[in-house]
Amino acid sequence: MSGAAFIAVDWGTTNRRAYLIEGGEVVATERDDMGILSVPPGGFPAAVAGLRERHGGLPMLLAGMVGSNRGWHDAGYVLAPASLADLAARLVSPEEGVAIVPGVCRDGDERQDVMRGEEVQLLGAVAAGLAPGDALLCQPGTHAKWALMKDGALADFITAMTGEMFALLKGHALIGSEMTGEVEADADFRKGVEASADRDLLSALFGVRAAAVLGRRAPGAAAAYVSGLLIGSDCRARITLPGQQVHLLADGLLARLYSAAIAIAGGQAVVVDSHASFVAGITRIWDIKA
Amino acid sequence: MSGAAFIAVDWGTTNRRAYLIEGGEVVATERDDMGILSVPPGGFPAAVAGLRERHGGLPMLLAGMVGSNRGWHDAGYVLAPASLADLAARLVSPEEGVAIVPGVCRDGDERQDVMRGEEVQLLGAVAAGLAPGDALLCQPGTHAKWALMKDGALADFITAMTGEMFALLKGHALIGSEMTGEVEADADFRKGVEASADRDLLSALFGVRAAAVLGRRAPGAAAAYVSGLLIGSDCRARITLPGQQVHLLADGLLARLYSAAIAIAGGQAVVVDSHASFVAGITRIWDIKA
Structure with a gap:
């Protein structure tokens, strides 16, 4: 060219x-x-x-x-x-x-x-x-x-509306006050991606509140968990074939989060x-x- | 007694x-x-x-x-x-x-x-x-x-968190400005319940924005549609057997909405x-x- x-x-x-x-x-x-x-x-x-x-x-x-x-x-x-x-x-x-x-x-x-x-x-x-x-x-x-x-x-x-939903929940939901801590592709994030397999987001999100009330989640772990729930829901709705390749136009944190979620959902991410x-x-x- | x-x-x-x-x-x-x-x-x-x-x-x-x-x-x-x-x-x-x-x-x-x-x-x-x-x-x-x-x-x-999610979206989401009109168990509500069968809430919600941009939904219809999406998601996650009876502790609008959604999800509501x-x-x- x-x-x-x-x-x-x-x-x-x-x-x-x-x-x-x-x-x-x-x-x-x-x-x-x-x-x-x-x-x-x-x-x-x-x-x-x-x-x-x-x-x-x-x-x-x-x-x-x-x-x-x-x-x-x-x-x-x-x-x-x-x-x-x-x-x-x-x-x-x-x-x-x-x-x-x-x-x-x-x-x-x-x-x-x-x-x-x-x-x-x-x-x-x-x-x-x-x-x-x-x-x-x-x-x-x-x-x-x-x-x-x-x-x-x-x-x-x-x-x-994955990213917008995270911001909505953090900023305005009852569970927003629990959503402290950094989001990273860590064990808490992965737990959220695992939980998203139920395809029942409305109750999984309330579960964040229940876990806090019952002292079942460490303070600072909920933001990563909710991010995992949302990104996991997003990826699972899209990845329908085992081993499906996803070319991911992202870098930094988003690339790490989606790569991890895609893998758990049974796909394979290629960062572009x-x-x-x-x-x-x-x-x-x-x-x-x- | x-x-x-x-x-x-x-x-x-x-x-x-x-x-x-x-x-x-x-x-x-x-x-x-x-x-x-x-x-x-x-x-x-x-x-x-x-x-x-x-x-x-x-x-x-x-x-x-x-x-x-x-x-x-x-x-x-x-x-x-x-x-x-x-x-x-x-x-x-x-x-x-x-x-x-x-x-x-x-x-x-x-x-x-x-x-x-x-x-x-x-x-x-x-x-x-x-x-x-x-x-x-x-x-x-x-x-x-x-x-x-x-x-x-x-x-x-x-x-x-069905009701809370509706309030969050209406009050703070990008699609909140489209969510005008009354919520009733009408045709728009039923369309939302039908769409919830995909179990893909995050994209169904963005679709409300796209339908508005493309002039595909009548003004005033989106609130009922979103209510149908959310209540439909809630009911479909719970109703696992065809004909399952659900005893519904509600009256007025909530009883009408949940009764309609439960029926579309394959269940049968009994209002209590x-x-x-x-x-x-x-x-x-x-x-x-x-």
Whole structure:
């Protein structure tokens, strides 16, 4: 690949990561907390102009929540199954020299789902050869995305509010006051993943309260246990075949937690570099568009 | 039954219901919002004295959260299986003429659970002949209790944070803003109960957001749908035999919702009067103690 230089931006709700890409290579990168929630009303043109000035006024390709109805400009959704070419064909340009990648949706009477930003990483992972063209990919987080790739396209996907549920429980539930201690892929986390086999989350969560009342769980162990319950529930709902490979677009703690849970649920995690995946995906879209 | 007159109080977290019982019959009743959370520190003796003065200074038997470590006096827990006689044998008396019924716990390495207040209703339902001595009973609410009765005793139970989860989602989740509209045992509620068959709550809940983004659910329908998802998850985890009878200690909306969900989950609900059950249970404890 030897496309023209451009600025790629992964612009999410709370963070923004920009890459200066020349000839398919990242030559500069910057990250800040200027997510869409921190941009004042009407402030996107100035925010974009600032980025472009810092990087030689190059054209820009944006992905993520910047293209939502709460971002700069609603870039809509492409219906799954979707390829990078499908995304490139549906770019939206809010101003000269700037384009936004659409999201991907799944529609149908029985189930609907949406993603915005993850599609570039998921398809990019396959484009970069970091994951096979037929694979189950997972991008954990506030809203964990699980994508089924077929022939290199994003064929279907499902979202679980795993991370959001943890924050809800910790912040506002009766058991929130028990959820102290660090979350790590330790014995307490694993106990939670084991307990999630019952597929009975509502009672397992109350059990955290009962264990505390009866002095059955060490103080500081509940946060990891609840994390295990939730991530375990998420993984068990997705892993249906023994030994199923899951390509995991994550690093750090989330990669450790999901790798452990996937293994306990009978699968096998392969950790994939999500930043390299994004760069590969956005560069491919840029080249197709050119 | 022809026991001496006494005042029975079902004293919960947010409400209090008092019954003047003479010769096994309720001759007066009062209800107010003086739950334990509204009693000031050190205020229980005065609150109790007020009640006794209004009812001829009779002795009192209290049940519910008043016997918790956040209430007046911690009355502890009796280990399941537990009978009314077991509860009567473990009354705690914080002052002359006043006794508090203990809660019931389930302990063991694999699972812990606690209840406080519900045990009087559950055992009372059987004592009054409103439910058989071998039965599955359900008392829905913030923390829904499901009790397995054997030979008239409370043999085992499990708690689900069904009602609390609904309040958490409505008050604090991303989908909370979609959860408008009344909850009723209508078509939207039933769709939620049907969807709960997947046993994949974390993704079903995110689907509420996706359906709203894609305009796939009528405004005002999501609250009933989420209620159906949660109550459906609760009932499906408990109903393991086709046609299983569930004696439901509830009235009004909760009785309608759980009856509908139990039927969809393959069971059969029998609605039981929870106030009559409480009176029967607390009167039996009083008579045993006398």
